[in-house]
Amino acid sequence: MAEQILILDFGSQYTQLIARRVRELNVYCEIHPYNHIPPITDDIKGVILSGSPCSVREEGAPDVDLSLFRGKVPLLGVCYGAQLMAQKLGGSVVPSKIREYGRAKLSKVDSHFPLLKEITLHSQVWMSHSDTIAEVPANFDIISSTPSVNVAAFKIHDENTYGIQFHPEVTHSTEGKTLLRNFVVHICGCSQDWTSDIFIESTIEDLKKKLGNDKVVLGLSGGVDSSVAAVLIHKAIGKNLHCIFVDNGLLRKNEYEDVLASYQGMGLNVKGVDAKQRFYDALAGLEEPEAKRKAIGKVFIDVFDAESHRIEDVKWLGQGTIYPDVIESVSVKGPSATIKSHHNVGGLPDFMKLKVVEPLNTLFKDEVRNVGRTLGISENILGRHPFPGPGLAIRILGDITPEKVAILQEVDSIFINGLKSAGLYNQVWQAGAILLPVNSVGVMGDERTYEKVVALRAVTSVDGMTADWCHLPYEFLGDISNEIINKVKGVNRVVYDISSKPPATIEWE
Incomplete structure (x- = not known):
């Protein structure tokens, strides 16, 4: 198992951005809800506690048992995460006299501490909090301040536990990437060896073990995610991957013919299915957006299921699910109610009875593109703008x-x-x-x-x-x-x- 950083999500709008910044350092990381913590195994080299829209002073505010990590792995609390540590360990968190939101300058920086190495005095940081740490416990060192926030950053004596009241993950924190590198590389000791080449090599090896001689069916959309997933699975099992590209009559002009030709040029075993009329018939008279989405989803599943049954002994369904889809489907307060119905994170109808293989479900979109480039996939596919699953149906308002x-x-x-x-x-x-x-x-x-x-x-x-x-x-x-x-x-x-x-x-x- 590759070394990784564990990010605990308390509901911040910036949590995914923390993960993206860590990945940019060529270090693997995963986001988990604060109330669904995975086992702390040897491959977890450090833990980051995210921000939150909540206040630590609220009844029922998100909480976590810090003893799971303290003294075992380095720990960094960001904003809410820092306030939670301060309060739980005997400090005081109070409402800010002046709500600090936006750009601020560091007026004190103790760069002797590894977290702040190469962070300059007056460095710009991004604040976003209505509470502030008024007092820290006796075993805390205050290592950074701003003109209006005394405790901008702290470290606990004799352990690699840090807290910061600003957001290093946003670009407005001009040296935020340096701070995260200090934590992830210098404090946690991560080796920065998680690259596209390593991902491809390990993923293909895992797919070979998982799939063996089984057949996989995969629905291609012409987009980046399904295309990269198809090439990875193809490299693992060759012609045992059967791809289906459905023309739903809602694609861009000439897209069906152009994309089908490019897939066949990539050596994929792909079948095109013209189902335009079936989709038009199902959509006739529908005006409400969600009704249109559901009609399209149902017809697609019917068409895809019929084509899948033409292939003997299919055991698996391949999907181009990427990491944001996975994160959004398990929020810190349970499954999100806001996911649009065309997102399909393992959302198969029971009658298909196929196991799911999702080789990209740990990657962000830009990482998928990088993997695609390493695999040699055409820039015409990799550089395409995102296109909605229901296609032009949700760009035609009304019927x-x-x-x-x-x-x-x-x-x-x-x-x-x-x-x-x-x-x-x-x-x-x-x-x-x-x-x-x-x-x-x-x-x-x-x-x-x-x-x-x-x-x-x-x-x-x-x-x-x-x-x-x-x-x-x-x-x-x-x-x-x-x-x-x-x-x-x-x-x-x-x-x-x-x-x-x-x-x-x-x-x-």
Whole structure:
């Protein structure tokens, strides 16, 4: 088992970001809810306690038995984690006189302590807390302060237990990565040998042992995750992997033919299934977003199940589940109620009776792309923007018809190809067009028109958890708008979505 850092999640919005920063140091880590702690085995080299939206002073606030870790492995409490340690060990946590949120400067830095090695005086950090540690127990050293927070960081005497009241994982903490490196590498002693090559080598070896001569069926979507999962499983079991690529009639223009050709060029054993009409029939008259999602999910399972039964003796279902899907499905307060129904984390219908193999379920999206590059997968697949499972069905507001799909495919094609031609595609996390359920008055030539409105959406993001609208050049947007209106029959108005996530979401449905 590879050495790892254990991150206990108390519900902070930044917990995944801590994990990403640790992974960037080529050190494996896992996030577990504070109330579902795994056994502390020899491969766990250190523990990080996350922040939380809760206050340690609240009745029923998240709690953990510190004796599981103290003196056994190095321990770092971040914000709530630090306050929890201080309070449980005899210190005092009180409401902040001035709620410290945002940028702050370190006015005291004792760099003799390993955690603060190479952290400079007046280094900028990011605060986000309404409580503060007023007093520390006698065996605590205060090793850093800000002008308004005396206990910005502490260490417990004679043990590698630290607490900080700021967030080193966010980019606003300018030396946060140095601090995390100090903890993970210098204090915990991790060797930084968790790389794409090592992941691929160990994963293929594990897949060979797990799958043996069994057959696996996997549904390809054309996206990054399922493609990388397929190549990993293919390298382990070859032609015993059977891939199915379903055309649900809701893909981008020419995507079914183009992606199917690229998969066959990769040597995958893949079958294309044209099921457009079945999906259109199931969607007929449905307008509510969740009803559309469920109809698409049901038809996909029916089609996939029928195709799977054409293959004899299939034992396993391969899935491209990635780590954020796993984390979101087990929140600190139990399974999340907010997961959209097209996420399928082991969500198989009982009648399929297949075991699940998910070779990517410990990786973040950027790590999946890195593994894909190491495997030699085409950048045309790896560089693709995320695309929703229900496809264009949730970018057509209201009911779905083949005519509406055809209009949106044309609009989307002009927008996406325009981004690529202008050299803007790789600066955007996700882009697409939305067909609105309204008509707009317009004039074309000497004639009055009453036609559809489309909204263009482009966002920047790191992992899709938060996103900002992309500030595309006005000239580019003007050119794209003109091209859409001139070339796509049925559209006479184009608008641009300038909403960020939160409060909006990336998709409209």
